[in-house]
Amino acid sequence: MKGLKLSAPVLAIDASESASLTLALPDRPWQGVSIDVGKGRASELLDALNAVLHAEGLQAKDIGSLVLCSGPGSFTGLRIAAGLVQGLARGLQRSVAVVSAFEAYALAWLLGSSRRAWIEPPHDQPGGDESRQWAGQSVHRSSVDVLLNARLGEFYKAQLRFNPQFFQYEFVEPPFIVQQELLGDEQSSATEEAVNTSRSTQLFEPCIRDYWLPFGLNETAAQPSSLQTLAYWSLAAAALSHDPSRFGPVVHAQPLYVREKVALTREERLKGPIMGLQTLSPADLASVMVIENQSYEVPWTSGNFRDAFASGYELLKLVDQGVMVGYLVFMRVLDECHLLNFTIAPARQRRGAGQFMLDQLVKKLFAEKVGVVMLEVRPSNQAAIRLYERNGFQRVGLRKDYYPTRHGEAVREDAVLMNRSLLSGSAS
Numbered sequence: 001m002k003g004l005k006l007s008a009p010v011l012a013i014d015a016s017e018s019a020s021l022t023l024a025l026p027d028r029p030w031q032g033v034s035i036d037v038g039k040g041r042a043s044e045l046l047d048a049l050n051a052v053l054h055a056e057g058l059q060a061k062d063i064g065s066l067v068l069c070s071g072p073g074s075f076t077g078l079r080i081a082a083g084l085v086q087g088l089a090r091g092l093q094r095s096v097a098v099v100s101a102f103e104a105y106a107l108a109w110l111l112g113s114s115r116r117a118w119i120e121p122p123h124d125q126p127g128g129d130e131s132r133q134w135a136g137q138s139v140h141r142s143s144v145d146v147l148l149n150a151r152l153g154e155f156y157k158a159q160l161r162f163n164p165q166f167f168q169y170e171f172v173e174p175p176f177i178v179q180q181e182l183l184g185d186e187q188s189s190a191t192e193e194a195v196n197t198s199r200s201t202q203l204f205e206p207c208i209r210d211y212w213l214p215f216g217l218n219e220t221a222a223q224p225s226s227l228q229t230l231a232y233w234s235l236a237a238a239a240l241s242h243d244p245s246r247f248g249p250v251v252h253a254q255p256l257y258v259r260e261k262v263a264l265t266r267e268e269r270l271k272g273p274i275m276g277l278q279t280l281s282p283a284d285l286a287s288v289m290v291i292e293n294q295s296y297e298v299p300w301t302s303g304n305f306r307d308a309f310a311s312g313y314e315l316l317k318l319v320d321q322g323v324m325v326g327y328l329v330f331m332r333v334l335d336e337c338h339l340l341n342f343t344i345a346p347a348r349q350r351r352g353a354g355q356f357m358l359d360q361l362v363k364k365l366f367a368e369k370v371g372v373v374m375l376e377v378r379p380s381n382q383a384a385i386r387l388y389e390r391n392g393f394q395r396v397g398l399r400k401d402y403y404p405t406r407h408g409e410a411v412r413e414d415a416v417l418m419n420r421s422l423l424s425g426s427a428s
Contacts, residue, residue, distance in 0.1 A: 008064025012235035015042035015081035016073025020229035069234040078255035089250035097238035108211035280315035376415040
């Protein structure tokens, strides 16, 4: 890091929220020139670039490569920034590195947070590759959860893990949208870092202006104004990476759209909750069977669901942005509820959807004066057991050889019996 060399100027552009650009120069790669054009002013980026190049005595043809901060963020801003980078890269025949805002924030936290003691090399240790290795070891290969405000009660969320080999953050899984009410205890005040060493560090609504480059990275510390843009940290992420494929063809210079339904309008989103429970009908059975077969080695058959409809059981589906992501089936006898099927699509698990669906079910049953909820669950389904126990369900017994397995009737699995009383006066 200390010996970072640039053979030609590198330009980074971001317009995910506040439009900004950074031009890193060969003689001062960590300082360069950064300009924060401002929110909603992405259309002024080209004028700002021309002014920067003129002030440095450069022309566009002098730019050696480009970096695009791909977002997520402002839909219009991202398109303008991507279009500008694509136009420059094609016209100049230059390579492009694409860095998400999640990666930029994670690197800013790693290199520029108040935890700089974690990543600065000891005084008796030389710089260069050794300092990189030491920095990689200092994060103990932990992951970082980055939550960015998507407005209207939603957050963009991604989990990243530091790869010391390439000195870069990489996605553990693709970023996704999560509703604010599903965050629960994950929320903290803006820019607060809630560290949980057993899981990951959480950056909740991080502010790029809170991060500073550690002095151990170069002899002359960069000016604070150079550090206060996502463009700067996107450029740093690309320039510090050892991944030979980090800079590539212009075709990769595309915005990062996290929302599955980009065309969802503001009016549609303000109309009501995007995620919610709805009545499941026989017309939904084809979609249900796709999720059911993805979720279990021995799934329910379509006949099982048809029997549930015929028997008068209640079937509900969990819908997120118009897409079914889960469902449940239960039968009611007097003031007791027996939960028979509770399923979240595998691609949506570990994102709060199961908690949300269970919360909604309990509230519904509580309002309808149901006294107790009962269920069975496989002992091997530890994720489901943890969810139920977190929500007040208690183990009350074991039913031997209850579930079939993929090995046939000769090998069956027990069922853990659990229940929860709703008579305490609260559905929470």
